[in-house]
């Protein structure tokens with residue numbers, strides 16, 4: 699007889715929705731999940747040749763599309779078509795985001811709005827959409843929010859961006875409580891890594907980040923990906939946590 703004091707484990711995900719899967723960390727996550735046998739639905743505003751190639755390599759287990767995450771109707775339509783093709787989504791990686799490279803005093807209202815809409819409002823809406831479907835279908839699931847060490851340490855030029863990442867860290871904790879263990883909700887907060895988003899950083903800033911990092915190097919997406927995979931597909935009770943992968947730069 700099973701022990702009623704031990705909660706039923708939340709099963710690992712088998713169909714994972716990855717926002718911003720066209721390049722950078724999102725593409726690395728989508729590739730890794732496919733390599734580990736999962737099915738992946740990935741979207742971005744533009745389907746890059748790299749994402750199209752990934753889909754071609756795994757035609758039975760991928761669904762890709764061109765969707766703006768801030769367009770809720772388009773996101774809903776993508777999720778419906780992904781579920782028809784792959785089966786019910788039981789994992790979500792909120793990875794899509796836009797960066798910033800402007801001092802707060804010089805940032806236009808429209809730009810603050812765009813950063814908040816893309817990095818905070820849209821992932822909250824996508825999460826609500828995914829969770830409603832999981833719960834309506836009586837399914838359990840996993841959510842991983844990609845946030846940033848900017849939520850925990852100050853960085854000039856990233857004020858609105860940092861606010862959105864801090865917001866997602868806070869939402870991670872409250873949603874984990876709200877869902878009572880039926881869906882495990884965690885965040886992974888990487889340190890700076892090379893990508894289109896971080897290409898705006900100058901060499902002086904990069905050198906400073908490396909100097910401040912005990913491991914003496916920038917974060918690599920390859921260090922972040924296994925943590926995301928664990929939270930999606932391992933038998934675990936990790937829930938409501940923000941896991942920092944930054945070589946201790948932020949401590």
Ligand SMILES: NC(=O)c1ccc[n+]([C@@H]2O[C@H](COP(=O)([O-])OP(=O)(O)OC[C@H]3O[C@@H](n4cnc5c(N)ncnc54)[C@H](OP(=O)(O)O)[C@@H]3O)[C@@H](O)[C@H]2O)c1
Nearest residue numbers: 718720722723742743744766767794795846890891893895
């Ligand atoms: N790079 C870093 O140093 C760093 C550090 C800490 C955390 N992060 C976080 O890691 C995640 C990935 O960042 P990255 O460096 O890999 O960035 P990236 O190379 O700029 O990729 C961002 C992805 O998000 C997509 N995206 C952006 N706006 C979108 C929208 N409105 N609708 C749909 N998709 C959208 C992009 O595709 P489209 O442009 O075609 O839409 C792309 O696929 C982000 O959450 C970022 O905040 C990055």
